Amino acid sequence: MFSVTVRDRLMVAHSLSGEVFGPAQRLHGATFVVDATFRRGVLDEDGLVVDIGRAAAELRHVLAPMDYSNLDDDPGLAGTNTTTEVLAGIVADRLVEAVRAGALGEAARGLAGVAVTLRESDVAWASCERSL
Amino acid sequence: MFSVTVRDRLMVAHSLSGEVFGPAQRLHGATFVVDATFRRGVLDEDGLVVDIGRAAAELRHVLAPMDYSNLDDDPGLAGTNTTTEVLAGIVADRLVEAVRAGALGEAARGLAGVAVTLRESDVAWASCERSL
Amino acid sequence: MFSVTVRDRLMVAHSLSGEVFGPAQRLHGATFVVDATFRRGVLDEDGLVVDIGRAAAELRHVLAPMDYSNLDDDPGLAGTNTTTEVLAGIVADRLVEAVRAGALGEAARGLAGVAVTLRESDVAWASCERSL
Amino acid sequence: MFSVTVRDRLMVAHSLSGEVFGPAQRLHGATFVVDATFRRGVLDEDGLVVDIGRAAAELRHVLAPMDYSNLDDDPGLAGTNTTTEVLAGIVADRLVEAVRAGALGEAARGLAGVAVTLRESDVAWASCERSL
Amino acid sequence: MFSVTVRDRLMVAHSLSGEVFGPAQRLHGATFVVDATFRRGVLDEDGLVVDIGRAAAELRHVLAPMDYSNLDDDPGLAGTNTTTEVLAGIVADRLVEAVRAGALGEAARGLAGVAVTLRESDVAWASCERSL
Amino acid sequence: MFSVTVRDRLMVAHSLSGEVFGPAQRLHGATFVVDATFRRGVLDEDGLVVDIGRAAAELRHVLAPMDYSNLDDDPGLAGTNTTTEVLAGIVADRLVEAVRAGALGEAARGLAGVAVTLRESDVAWASCERSL
Numbered sequence: 117m118f119s120v121t122v123r124d125r126l127m128v129a130h131s132l133s134g135e136v137f138g139p140a141q142r143l144h145g146a147t148f149v150v151d152a153t154f155r156r157g158v159l160d161e162d163g164l165v166v167d168i169g170r171a172a173a174e175l176r177h178v179l180a181p182m183d184y185s186n187l188d189d190d191p192g193l194a195g196t197n198t199t200t201e202v203l204a205g206i207v208a209d210r211l212v213e214a215v216r217a218g219a220l221g222e223a224a225r226g227l228a229g230v231a232v233t234l235r236e237s238d239v240a241w242a243s244c245e246r247s248l
Numbered sequence: 249m250f251s252v253t254v255r256d257r258l259m260v261a262h263s264l265s266g267e268v269f270g271p272a273q274r275l276h277g278a279t280f281v282v283d284a285t286f287r288r289g290v291l292d293e294d295g296l297v298v299d300i301g302r303a304a305a306e307l308r309h310v311l312a313p314m315d316y317s318n319l320d321d322d323p324g325l326a327g328t329n330t331t332t333e334v335l336a337g338i339v340a341d342r343l344v345e346a347v348r349a350g351a352l353g354e355a356a357r358g359l360a361g362v363a364v365t366l367r368e369s370d371v372a373w374a375s376c377e378r379s380l
Numbered sequence: 381m382f383s384v385t386v387r388d389r390l391m392v393a394h395s396l397s398g399e400v401f402g403p404a405q406r407l408h409g410a411t412f413v414v415d416a417t418f419r420r421g422v423l424d425e426d427g428l429v430v431d432i433g434r435a436a437a438e439l440r441h442v443l444a445p446m447d448y449s450n451l452d453d454d455p456g457l458a459g460t461n462t463t464t465e466v467l468a469g470i471v472a473d474r475l476v477e478a479v480r481a482g483a484l485g486e487a488a489r490g491l492a493g494v495a496v497t498l499r500e501s502d503v504a505w506a507s508c509e510r511s512l
Numbered sequence: 513m514f515s516v517t518v519r520d521r522l523m524v525a526h527s528l529s530g531e532v533f534g535p536a537q538r539l540h541g542a543t544f545v546v547d548a549t550f551r552r553g554v555l556d557e558d559g560l561v562v563d564i565g566r567a568a569a570e571l572r573h574v575l576a577p578m579d580y581s582n583l584d585d586d587p588g589l590a591g592t593n594t595t596t597e598v599l600a601g602i603v604a605d606r607l608v609e610a611v612r613a614g615a616l617g618e619a620a621r622g623l624a625g626v627a628v629t630l631r632e633s634d635v636a637w638a639s640c641e642r643s644l
Numbered sequence: 645m646f647s648v649t650v651r652d653r654l655m656v657a658h659s660l661s662g663e664v665f666g667p668a669q670r671l672h673g674a675t676f677v678v679d680a681t682f683r684r685g686v687l688d689e690d691g692l693v694v695d696i697g698r699a700a701a702e703l704r705h706v707l708a709p710m711d712y713s714n715l716d717d718d719p720g721l722a723g724t725n726t727t728t729e730v731l732a733g734i735v736a737d738r739l740v741e742a743v744r745a746g747a748l749g750e751a752a753r754g755l756a757g758v759a760v761t762l763r764e765s766d767v768a769w770a771s772c773e774r775s776l
Numbered sequence: 777m778f779s780v781t782v783r784d785r786l787m788v789a790h791s792l793s794g795e796v797f798g799p800a801q802r803l804h805g806a807t808f809v810v811d812a813t814f815r816r817g818v819l820d821e822d823g824l825v826v827d828i829g830r831a832a833a834e835l836r837h838v839l840a841p842m843d844y845s846n847l848d849d850d851p852g853l854a855g856t857n858t859t860t861e862v863l864a865g866i867v868a869d870r871l872v873e874a875v876r877a878g879a880l881g882e883a884a885r886g887l888a889g890v891a892v893t894l895r896e897s898d899v900a901w902a903s904c905e906r907s908l
Contacts, residue, residue, distance in 0.1 A: 118597045123635040125501045129393035129409040129450070134294045139448035145393040145409010147501045159601070160532045163593035165638065169534070184403035186393070197295035199249045206293070231368070236899070237389045237411045239255045242297065257897045259788035261846070262804035264556045270565070271844035277789040277805010279897045289513035316799035318789070333514045339553070369785045369807045370766070371519040374561065382861045387899040398690045404695070423865070425599070426794045427857035429902065433798070461691035465646045469687070503651040506693065521765045525657035525673040525714070535712035541673010543765045580667035581659070631684040633653045633675045662822045666829070674815040725823035729778050733819070770825065 117228070120165040121153040122172045126179050126234075130187035130198045143188065148203065148234040150179060152211060155231070160223040170220050177219075178210040200234050200242040208232040208244040215248060249360070252297040253285040254304045258366075262319035262330045275320065280335065280366040282311060284343060287363070292355040302352050309351075310342045332366050332374040335346050340364040340376040347380060381492070381507075383418040384429040386436040390443050390498075392461045394451035407452065412467065412498040414443060416475060419495070424487040434484050442474045464498050464506040472496040472508040479512060513624070517549040517559040518568040522575050522630075526583035527595045539584065544599065545631040546575060548607060556619040566616045572614075574606040596630050596638040604628040604640040611644060645756070649681040650700040654707050654762075658715035658726045671716065676731065676762040678707060680739060683694040683759070688751040698748050704739040705747075728762050728770040736760040736772040743776060777888070781813040782832040784896075786839050787887040790847035790858045803848065808863065808894040810839065812871060815891070820883040830880045837879075838870040860894050860902040868892040868904040875908060 119136075126148040132140045152175045182190070187198045196202060200212045211230045213222060227248050235241040258280040264272045284307045286298045313320070315354060319330045328334060343362045352359075359380050367373040390412040394397060404507045416439045426451045436442070451462045475494045478484060484491075491512050499505040522544040528536045548571045550562045556595045576587070592598060607626045610616060616623075623644050633638040654676040660668045680696045680703045710718070715726045724730060739758045742748060748755075755776050763769040786808040792800045812835045813825045842850070847858045856862060871890045874880060880887075886908050895901040 117641045118601065118639065120597055120638045121636070123313040127404075127410050136296070136299050136301075140391075142448050143393050143450045144391050145411075145450075146391050147409075147411040149502050150397075159595075159597055163595040163598040165533070165597050166638065168530050169532075173407040184406050184408040186407045186409075199291075201252055201291055201297050202295040205250065207599055210426050213446070231442075236391075238387075238413050239354055239389070240253070240300065242252045242476045243250065245249045256896075257899070259800075259804045259806050259896075261803050268558055268560070268563050268565075272787075274844050275789050275846045276844040277807075277846075278787050279805075279807040289830045308615075316802050316804040318803045318805075320855050331559040333516055333555055333561050334559040337514065369787075370783075370809050371785070372517070372564065374516045375514065377513045381905045382865065382903065384861055384902045385900070400692070400695050400697075417739065423859075423861055426796055427859040428796070429861050431796050432900065437699055442870040446772070453885075463687075463691040465648055465693050466685055466691040504696065506648045507646065509645045521767070523668075523672045523674050523764075525671050536655075538712050539657050539714045540655045540712040541714075542655050543673075543675040545766050576680075580670050580672040582671045582672075633655075634651075634663075634677050635653070664822055664824070664827050664829075727819075727823040729780055729819055729825050730823040733778065768781070768828065770780045771778065773777045 117155055117157055118159055118165050119153050119155045120168060120171070121151050123176055124150045124172070124179055126150055126174050126183050128182055132197055132199065133145055134197065146236045148236055150175065150207060151233040152207070153231040154227055155229045156227045158226070160226060164222050164223070166227065167221055174211065174214050174219050174229050178207055178214070200236050200240070201244065204232045204234045204242050204244040208246045212246050212248060213245070217223060249287060249289055250291055250297050251287040252287050252300060252303070253283050254300060254307055255309055256304070257283045258282055258306050258315050260317055260319050262316055262362050264329055267330065269331070278368045280332070282307065282339060282367055283365040285363040286359055287361045288359045290358070292358060296355070298352055298356050298359065306343065306346050306351050310339055310346070322324060331366050332372070333376065336364045336376040338364045338373050340378045344380060381419060381421055382423055382429050383417050383419040384432060384435070385415050385447065386432060386439055388414045388436065388439050388443055389415055389448050392446055392449055396461055396463060398461065410500045412464070412500055414439065414471060415497045416471070417495040419489055419493045420429050420491045422490070424490060429493070430484055430488050438475065438478045438483050442471055442478070464500050465508065468496045468498045468506050468508040472510045476510050476512060513551055513553055514555055514561050515549050515551045516564060516567070517547050518571055520546045520568070520571050520575055522546055522579050523588065524578055524581055524583050528593055528595060529595065544596070546571065546603060547629040549627040550602070550623055551625045551627070552623045554622070556622060562620050563618055566614060570607065570610045570615050574603055574610070574615045596632050596636070597640065600628045600630045600638050600640040604642045609643050610644060645683055645685055646679050646687055646693050646701070647683045648696060649651055649679050650696060650703055650709055652700070652703050654678055654711050656710055656713055656715050660725055660727060662725065674729045674764045676728070676764055678703065678735060679761040680735070681759040682755055683757045684755045686754070688754060694752050694755065695749055702739065702742045702747050706742065728768070729772065730763050732760045732762045732770050732772040736774045740776060741775050777815060777817055778819055778825050779813050779815045780828060780831070782828060782835055783812050784810045784832070784835050784839055786810055788842055788847050792816045792857055792859060794797055794857065798824050802826050806896045808860070808896055810835065810867060810869070811893040813888045813891040814887055816887045818886070820886060826880055826884050826887065834871065834874045838867055838874070860896050861904065864894045864902050864904040868906045872906050873908060
C-alpha cells in the first residue's frame with residue numbers, strides 16, 4: 117500500500133456548543149494545519165499515487181470556502197459542532213467526492229482511500245480516514 | 249474512522265538487561281513524549297471522538313506513577329525490560345482498562361481502539377495499538 | 381549568556397485592518413504556539429535561568445485574558461491591529477513588567493531579557509525581544 | 513500490534529520523466545528523511561520489536577548505494593521514474609528481503625510488516641507499507 | 645526588536661570540491677527548507693515588520709533561478725563551493741539587495757537586518773545574518 | 777555572520793537538589809537533544825563555517841562520558857545541580873576548549889562563538905552561548 121500526503125492550512129473563527137467544551141464555547145479561533153493523505157495499492161504509470169499538484173489544488177479548493185472565515189456564520193454548518201474531528205470528516209468527505217467526480221484525474225480513480233489530519237496546535241490533532 | 253490524539257511527557261531513569269542493549273544496560277534515563285490516540289467509527293453526539301480533557305487527564309493518571317522515577321525500583325516492573333515498546337504497551341493497556349472501566353465517560357464506550365507512541369528522541373520511537 | 385524557554389498556546393478570533401491583509405481583514409482565527417525565552421548572563425544559585433514553573437505560570441497569566449476570545453471585542457486592543465508581531469510585543473512587554481514587579485521571584489531580577497515567538501502555523505511566525 | 517521506527521537520510525540528484533512533473537523534469541535533487549517502521553504482534557524475549565541497532569544498520573545498508581549519487585546514472589533504475597513513492601517502495605522491498613534473509617536476526621522473523629516513509633521536505637512525503 | 649519569518653523550499657543537484665566533503669564530492673542533491681527572517685526595531689504603521697506576502701514573493705523570486713536545477717551548471721556559481729552556508733549567504737545577500745532596491749515596499753526600508761537559514765535535513769542546517 | 781549546527785543526543789539519569797525542583801528531586805532521567813551551533817564572520821576557504829564531520833565528532837566526544845550514565849555518580853559533577861541550563865553550559869564550555877585546543881582543525885580558529893541548546897522535551901529547552 118502506497119500513500120502521498122499534501123499539506124495546507126486553514127485559519128478560522130468558531131465557537132463550540134456543549135458544556136464539555138468549557139472556554140471553547142466562546143467565539144475564538146484556530147489555525148488548522150491540514151494533512152491530506154491519498155492511498156492506493158499500486159502506483160499509476162507515472163510512478164505516482166496521485167498528481168501531487170492536482171491533489172494540493174483540490175485540497176485548497178475544499179478549504180477555500182472556510183479559510184479566513186467565521187464558521188459560526190456558515191449556513192452549511194448551522195447546527196454542526198465544528199470540532200477538529202468534525203472538520204477533518206468534512207474535508208475527507210469532500211476530497212472523496214472530488215476523487216469520485218474525477219477532479220484529481222482519471223488515474224486517481226485507482227485510489228483506495230483518503231485520510232485527513234487537522235492539527236490545531238503542536239499538542240492536539242484529529243484525523244478522519246475514508247475508503248474509496 | 250476518526251481519531252484524536254493527546255500528548256504528555258514522561259521522564260524516567262532505567263536500565264535494560266541483555267547484551268543487545270549495549271551501553272543502555274547502565275542506569276541512564278529518557279524523556280518519552282507520549283502520544284495517545286483514541287479511535288472510533290462514528291463521532292459521539294457532541295461531535296467528538298472522546299472528551300479530550302478527560303482523555304488527557306486519564307493519560308496523566310496512567311503516567312503519574314512512573315513520572316520522575318527510577319523504573320528499576322518499581323516492584324510492578326521487576327523482571328520486565330522497560331524498552332520503549334514495552335512501555336508503550338503498558339500505557340496502551342492501562343488506557344484500554346480505563347476506557348472499559350468508564351473513566352473516560354459513557355460516550356467513550358464507543359471507542360474502537362487506542363494507540364500509544366513513545367518518542368525517546370527526535371530520531372527513535374515505538375508504538376503499541378490495541379483494539380477495544 | 382544562558383536562556384530557558386517555556387511554551388504555551390493561545391487560540392483567538394480576530395480581524396485585521398488594512399488592504400495589505402487581504403482575506404485576513406475578515407473575522408477569522410488562529411492558534412498561536414507561544415515560546416517565551418528568558419535570558420541572563422549568569423545562572424542563579426540553583427543553577428537556573430528562572431524557576432521554570434513560575435515562568436510558565438506567568439506566561440499563562442499573561443495569555444489567559446486573551447485565550448479563547450475574540451480580540452476584536454477587547455477594549456484594551458481597540459484601534460490596535462493584532463498582527464502576530466504586535467501580539468508578540470504585547471506578550472513580551474507584559475512578561476517584562478511581571479519580571480520587574482517580582483512576579484517571577486527575586487532571583488529573576490537578574491534576567492537580562494525576554495523574547496517571545498508566536499507561531500501562527502508551521503510556516504509563519506513572528507518574534508519580539510526586549511532587554512531588561 | 514507493536515512498532516519501532518528508525519530514521520536515516522538520503523541525498524540524491526535525479527530527474528523525472530513526464531509532463532506531470534513540470535520543472536522536476538530537469539536534473540535537480542532532494543534530501544529524503546527516511547523513516548523505516550517495523551511491526552509485529554508480540555514482542556520478542558528481550559521486549560523488542562527488533563534489535564534497533566541492526567535495523568538501523570540494515571536501513572543504512574539499503575540506502576548506501578543510492579546516497580550521495582545521481583539516480584539517473586544508476587543502471588538498476590534505468591526506465592524507472594524515481595518518484596518519492598517509487599523510492600519508498602524500493603526501500604521497503606529491500607528491507608523485506610533483508611528480514612527474510614535473516615539480516616536482522618532470527619527474532620526478526622516474527623515481524624509482521626515494514627513501512628517506509630520518505631519526507632522530501634517539511635510539507636511533502638510518501639510511504640509504502642509491506643506485509644511480511 | 646521584532647522579526648517575522650517566511651519559509652520556502654529549494655531542491656537542487658550539486659557537487660562539492662575538496663577532500664573535506666567526502667562522498668558529497670559526487671553529484672548528489674538536497675532539499676533546502678529556507679527560512680528568511682526580517683528584523684526591525686519598530687513596527688510599521690500597519691503593525692508589521694514587513695508585508696509578509698511581498699516578503700514571501702521576494703524569497704521565491706530569489707530562489708526560483710536555482711530551484712529544480714543543477715547548481716554545477718550555473719555559470720554564476722562557477723568556482724563557488726555551494727555549501728549550505730554559502731547558499732545561505734547568497735540568499736541573504738540577494739534579499740538585502742531586494743530590500744534596498746525597494747522590492748519589499750517603502751515601509752521595508754525600516755528593516756534592520758535579514759537572516760536566512762537553510763535546513764538540508766532534520767539534523768543539519770546553516771544560517772547567514774546580514775545587517776541593513 | 778554565518779553559523780552551522782550539528783545535532784546529537786544524550787540520555788542520562790539524574791536528580792536535582794532544591795525545593796524549587798519538586799518531583800525532579802527524585803532520581804529520574806531525560807533525553808537531551810543537543811544542538812551545537814558554531815558561528816563565524818567569514819567562511820573558510822572551503823566555504824565552510826567548520827568541518828561539520830569534525831564538529832559532530834567533537835560534540836560526540838564531549839557528550840560520550842555523560843551518555844547512558846547516572847550524572848549523580850559523576851565525581852566531576854559532585855555538588856553541581858545538573859539542570860538543563862547547567863548542562864548546556866558544560867557542553868558549550870567544553871566545545872570552546874576543544875576549538876581553542878585545535879581539535880576542530882586550524883580553520884576553526886576563526887570561529888567567533890559556540891551556542892549549545894539542550895531540548896529536554898518537545899516543550900522545554902535551555903541554551904548557553906559562548907564567545908571565542
